[in-house]
Amino acid sequence: MLIIPCPWCGPREQTEFAYGGEAHIVRPKDPDALSDEQWGDYVFMRRNPKGRLLEQWAHAFGCRRWFNVERDTVSYAITRVYKPGEPAPEEAR
Amino acid sequence: MSQRHRLAQGGRIDRTRRLTFTFNGRSYEGHPGDTLASALLANGVTLVARSWKYHRPRGIVACGVEEPNAVVQLETGARTVPNARATEVELYEGLVASSVNCWPGPELDLMAAARLFSRLMPAGFYYKTFMWPKGLWMKYEHYIRKASGLGHSPTEPDPDAYDKMNAHCDVLVAGGGPAGLAAALAAGKAGARVILADQQAEFGGTLLSLRETAIDGIPAAQWAGQAVQRLSAMANVRLLARSTVFGYHDENFLTIAQRRTDHLPPGERSGARERTWRVRAKQVVLATGALERPLVFGDNDLPGVMLASAVSCFTNRHGVRLGGRAVVFTNNDGAYAAALDLHAAGVEVAAVVDARPAPEGALPRLVRDAGIEVVQGAVVTRARGAKRLTGAHVMALDEGGERVHGPVRTIDCDLLAMSGGWSPAVHLHAQSNGRPRYDEARACFVPGASNQAQRSAGACNGRFDLESCLAEGAASGLEAARLACAAALPVAPRHSVSPATREEPLRPLWLVPATQPPGHGAKQFVDPQNDVAASDILLAAREGYRSIEHVKRYTALGFGTDQGKLGNINGMAILAQALGQTIAETGTTTFRPNYTPVTFGAIAGPDLGELFEPVRKTAMHAWHEENGALFENVGQWKRPWYFPRAGEDLHSAVNRECLAARTGVGIMDASTLGKIDIKGPDAATFLNLVYTNAWSKLAVGRCRYGIMLDENGMVMDDGVTTRLGENHFLMTTTTGGAARVMAWLERWLQTEWPHFKVYLTSVTDHLATAAVVGPKSRDVLRAACTDIDFSPEAFPFMSYREGTVAGVHAIVTRISFSGELAYEVNVCANLGRHVWNALIEAGKPFGITPYGTEAMHVLRAEKGFIIVGQDTDGSVTPVDLGMDWIIGKGKDFIGRRSLHRSDTRREDRKQLVGLLTEDPKTVLPEGGQVVKDASAPVPVPMEGHVTSSYFSAFLDRSIALALVKGGAKRHGEEVQVPLADGRVLRATIAPPVFVDAEGARQNV
């Protein structure tokens, strides 16, 4: 069970959190301009890397706020957390 | 003549007290300090089980958790424990146990006839035989389960209580043997908060089985006792005995099962039986010790063949005389201690057979000095005997270790102590995401790099001599304390050991060569619990299996209660040899939690029955109970299902309730619907995005039904939202979807549209809601509430007003989930019962009838109103539901683009329709498959399925909703619904609205 450092509350047990999948998937501004395939990419396709991943978590049983986490999918090590709207760490993009 | 194999003196047992126990129906005596295994051995009971596949006689092999054979059914009735290892069961007065895999008992086992067929049962036998022909699998499976060789679980509810405890510490030490005690002492003295857990009743591990060794000048067992005293005196140290660290999870989260009462007679037990500790440790010291490996030779499973360490343990710790004449068979120095222990206990040691050509270490020298013959460069090729060992065949081993030669020497013996070396218990290290690596020099897997804040010390780190164990334990404990407490600390204490225990290297010996090739002579068992012999592994290799994980599943190697603790390393090495690989290349199977079996009770803890999940009750719940409601669970809510009157069954009650709502007035508790208060200048804009329809132009005071899609275009929730003010809405959701919708909306607001000024508050529990439904509902509301004008002109359908009901401020909405004239009265939940009472009183002259969820379902289905999650399943769009009218034009919303994908545009998608049965009294089963022609050849093409189905008293016929391929254009078509019992029901596809299609009834 991970310990996740909520940027608002501090480190808490994983059981307090909900997972939101890959972060920085921006909703298209003009969905009609997209082909079926492009729209499908937005809805379904994720990078699923082995290694560093930027992902969304919500402190569901705490402050109920969403935030971003940089985590290694092999070691599970969390290297950074940052608030929504803050830029993604460069090296991991 | 009880305990005829008990030594006159020695051991950690209390000879002044006698404990009576029963094994397989016979009564025996033992002493406090005994395990069930040691007590059986003291009584000369050597045959304790029959093996699961061949029903071969089996005896006790080990003295700890790795014991494969002495697996017993403990106690009877509700407290019965299946598959307890007799070596772990502490003896208590009145204990009752029996063997698990024989009938009537291991001495006379009628199922032993299975042995005759052993030639026909090679590895993969079940796969090969039972998977074909397919139809027979069920019959075979029944047979296999009966003869599976393990115990039976209790059939009554568990009468015991279980507990959980969360804890934090600086240093968790797993294992209380020499390394663990040294680690805890060092860390404790340095001031760290320490938890020391050991699976046994008494701390000390192997120290408790040593006869002559002294630490710091005092006998080893006594040293352990003093160490425990010193630790107990430290306020910063918590000692957990009878506590197994069974799981090592992420970020140093470890789980410990503490057995609190199992060692007591059932009548004397009190409090929680087990407590599961959930520990976050800053640093972990693993001191889990090592498991001795058996040697793989012919008929090595005969009762009387034991691990050398078990021989020392039973002899020294439990004072058991294990035999009259013993042979020790080894490839290392350690087992010589067993020879000396037996010799000291007065057991004749006929010979030590050592695979090494010239053992010259300190222990071999002591053995020779004691006048015991050492047969060097030799092996035991075969054990002899029927139900008990009577002798051993000894032959010379060639230099390469691949062949035996020369004459066969038979040595008479009734005890054979074997040792193939030691395997560090790397289980927890591996669970912690470490990667054990193979150490050629020590011929064992040792911990590799660690990926968490942990270190291994002592035997579990491949340090097999006591001096190194103590030194590494102390150093590890100190290092862990230093890292956890970030403090400069004293140097680790040094512990002296006498006599010195340095050992010479072992000679790896995985499969003892025999005169015949494996599979032809006597069986050479690798994993006795699963009856896996070396020949089975070699057969798997010949048949093309390469991965150890596959061989495990093909042969059953490493399954069962011991999970390969005894035999896995030998099995892997034998496979490696057969494949011409190194052991490192072959690797191990995955070490998963739990280290040893954990009871379901320990995992569930107190979270059972009423405490399993919160129960949510509405403010009117007590009224429903008082008025005879039967309840159904909707999520965590208890909702009235129906209110039967005397003599009524479900159907007659529901028919009455439905007719009341359609022809008079009914009242329903709608408090459980999710309610979200939405405020802010961007609220309408936000609703435009999360609902399919448009909200900007909804007038204040009006209500609107909305449907929510996920981004894939599928319906995820629905409900009515009311505009309370320009920037203020009250949204309702489905009962089950309330939390999900709240989280969904929050997520979009926080992550995608953080610039929106919108604020959400869950008010589900704040408001109590009574739905008053039916043609006479206006009369009831007028009687209950005088400050609202209920005339159709002043208070039209889909609008809301605020007023006072029974002196309480109320939000009254005129909405309808039944198609009738209806109002919903929302008040502060604390006053819900009071207002409900007032509405009931006001409704009495009109015959107001309370109704439950069942009638609600019938009423809504008559109108073709869907229930999300019943008529939809995550693959249904609003177009599929025929609700094109709710899809807003000229604006974007979540899921909109997906409605224009090729798949969502398909005309043959499953679409919502009504079904009218040919026989109006027959109600289709929900979930029933819709087909064109049930007599068509198999597989009959599926056209759809029934989602909702009821008898409508109002229409005096059955109605159903279904999702049918291309159904919107198939109204009038006949279909069939075949049933499991062979009957085929006929029905006609119809529009999904059965009552008042034009909607006149709600608009009066």
Ligand SMILES: [Zn+2]
């Ligand atoms: Zn938080």
